[in-house]
Amino acid sequence: MSNYPIFGCYYYPNSSQHIKSYAHLSHEQITLVDSENTTLLASTIDNCQLDSPLPGMASELNFADGGRFIPQDVEFRWPFALKEHGLSERLEKNKILIVASVLLIPLLLWLILYRLIPSVAVYSVNLAPASTIETMGEQTLSVIEKVALEPSQLSTNKQSEIQQQWRLMLNSLNLDSAKFRLSFYQSDYFSANAFALPNGRVVVTDELVDLLKNDPDALRAILLHEIGHVQHHHSIRLAAQAAASTVVFAVIFGDLEGILEVVLGSGSSFLQQAFSRDMEQEADVYAIKNLLKLGYSNHDFADAIEALENNLQAQEGSYDDTWLKYLSTHPSSQERIEYARQYKPQ
Numbered sequence: 001m002s003n004y005p006i007f008g009c010y011y012y013p014n015s016s017q018h019i020k021s022y023a024h025l026s027h028e029q030i031t032l033v034d035s036e037n038t039t040l041l042a043s044t045i046d047n048c049q050l051d052s053p054l055p056g057m058a059s060e061l062n063f064a065d066g067g068r069f070i071p072q073d074v075e076f077r078w079p080f081a082l083k084e085h086g087l088s089e090r091l092e093k094n095k096i097l098i099v100a101s102v103l104l105i106p107l108l109l110w111l112i113l114y115r116l117i118p119s120v121a122v123y124s125v126n127l128a129p130a131s132t133i134e135t136m137g138e139q140t141l142s143v144i145e146k147v148a149l150e151p152s153q154l155s156t157n158k159q160s161e162i163q164q165q166w167r168l169m170l171n172s173l174n175l176d177s178a179k180f181r182l183s184f185y186q187s188d189y190f191s192a193n194a195f196a197l198p199n200g201r202v203v204v205t206d207e208l209v210d211l212l213k214n215d216p217d218a219l220r221a222i223l224l225h226e227i228g229h230v231q232h233h234h235s236i237r238l239a240a241q242a243a244a245s246t247v248v249f250a251v252i253f254g255d256l257e258g259i260l261e262v263v264l265g266s267g268s269s270f271l272q273q274a275f276s277r278d279m280e281q282e283a284d285v286y287a288i289k290n291l292l293k294l295g296y297s298n299h300d301f302a303d304a305i306e307a308l309e310n311n312l313q314a315q316e317g318s319y320d321d322t323w324l325k326y327l328s329t330h331p332s333s334q335e336r337i338e339y340a341r342q343y344k345p346q
């Protein structure tokens with residue numbers, strides 16, 4: 001028996017009738033006695049239940065038969081409860097921990113969405129059958145075709161000339177020509193632009209071919225940049241991220257329509273997708289390295305970005321925001337130009 005009885009009130013089972021009493025604790029046993037030292041109740045500690053106590057409130061002990069004992073001292077905590085309830089009470093008391101968790105939860109979400117899921121997606125891409133990615137890419141293209149692409153106006157000669165350069169380049173880099181296909185479209189929406197679908201199809205607009213018509217090496221540099229996006233699985237990483245964030249936010253905010261949108265809207269979301277700075281840089285490095293491997297110059301890539309940048313400046317004002325697209329999906333041109341010009345192979 002404990003030397004220090006705990007003074008409090010014993011409430012009879014399912015009743016508001018109560019009596020002042022003392023609780024005696026031993027290791028496994030709790031005994032309640034009244035002021036005459038007559039035993040009111042004896043129970044093993046395992047058969048008792050504690051309400052999770054809040055700061056400033058007494059820690060109420062509930063017995064199996066429905067009786068309750070409430071210590072008079074609101075600060076009193078049952079020694080056997082320390083392990084069980086200590087943590088939640090400490091958390092509630094500790095404002096620093098509360099503030100930290102408010103900050104840590106978004107950080108954790110960010111890590112999961114932007115670091116963990118993209119890397120898991122990349123890993124699973126290697127396990128996914130090529131036919132799935134092929135279907136995904138072609139379906140995305142047919143959505144974009146409906147919304148933003150018109151048949152190419154380029155001459156057959158011009159098209160086959162570029163296609164021939166493309167095949168030569170694929171051969172020299174040991175890339176599968178069944179996977180990497182080049183398509184031409186006219187597009188007011190994309191204007192002078194190129195983009196790659198996850199299955200390896202690269203789309204080039206007539207406007208881009210026109211812009212670089214006197215600089216085939218610069219066009220090659222852009223095409224290599226797009227191949228870089230495919231080789232690094234950037235679209236798939238973004239799609240996984242978008243899907244996962246929608247699901248996470250839908251769960252948090254209870255927005256089920258969002259989930260439906262993810263399932264139905266993967267094609268149109270491609271139009272809004274923007275690669276991260278890191279992804280752009282990865283694709284730039286891929287392009288520059290392979291230009292050098294093919295015996296061309298790192299300056300070809302810088303020239304290509306410069307041509308796009310100059311074209312943008314010249315057109316500014318006469319075009320509205322659609323014109324900003326290439327450079328908004330490909331940020332900080334000046335940095336990229338300098339990086340390419342100063343590139344030294346390791």
Ligand SMILES: [Zn+2]
Binds near residue numbers: 225275329330
């Ligand atoms: Zn890019």
